Amino acid sequence: MSVTLDQEESQYATWVELFQIYACAFNVLDHIDASVSRPSGIDTTTWNGLDAIVKQWIYGTISWDLVNTIMKPGATALKLWNRLKEIFHDNKHTRSVYLEEQLTNTRLENFANMLIKGLPKGEYDTLTVMIQQADPKPSFNKARS
Incomplete structure (x- = not known):
């Protein structure tokens, strides 16, 4: 992935889309999406190893500020994923109101x-x-x- 997620840029949706494509291609979508079932036949040791790889991908594609914000020893990739989601969606309503006001005041x-x-x-x-x-x-x- 060539997008580095940080809090200063507005590329969260792009980062998510690219990351999900990557996870889907490697058949590890269940590590970042709780609605996706764990593939059958994968033992716990293998699943934990794959989870560690997905965690490396997450840490490797976000800014150091975000790494320090979400890092928690023993956390699964899904917990890290959800923490990032919380960070970028916590001001969603405020941002929506701001953008709506900007659009309303824009004159063609x-x-x-x-x-x-x-x-x-x-x-x-x-x-x-x-x-x-x-x-x-x-x-x-x-x-x-």
Whole structure:
């Protein structure tokens, strides 16, 4: 995984998705998701070894601040996973209210030329005029192409 989770960045959902894909690929999803049954035929010693590997993955993909916050001797990967979830979801309601207020106060007229803003003068003048005068306006992906 190439995403390092820390509290300063807003990439928790991305980190979770990538980590779950990784865990699924290695058939250890049961170590981070209590709703997934432990595979049959795996003895406790093997399961504990796999759990230690998942814990290493967790510790290896989060910032040192988070490692120090969640580390607890003897904790399972699931306990560490749930602790991270608590940390990033504890202010979910407050963040939701803040983002809703930002969205409510956003005026689209302030972003009329957002797609073409910052293009170098001269080099893209023709393209800029074409995008501005297109009716209907092209989607972002269409204009980007």
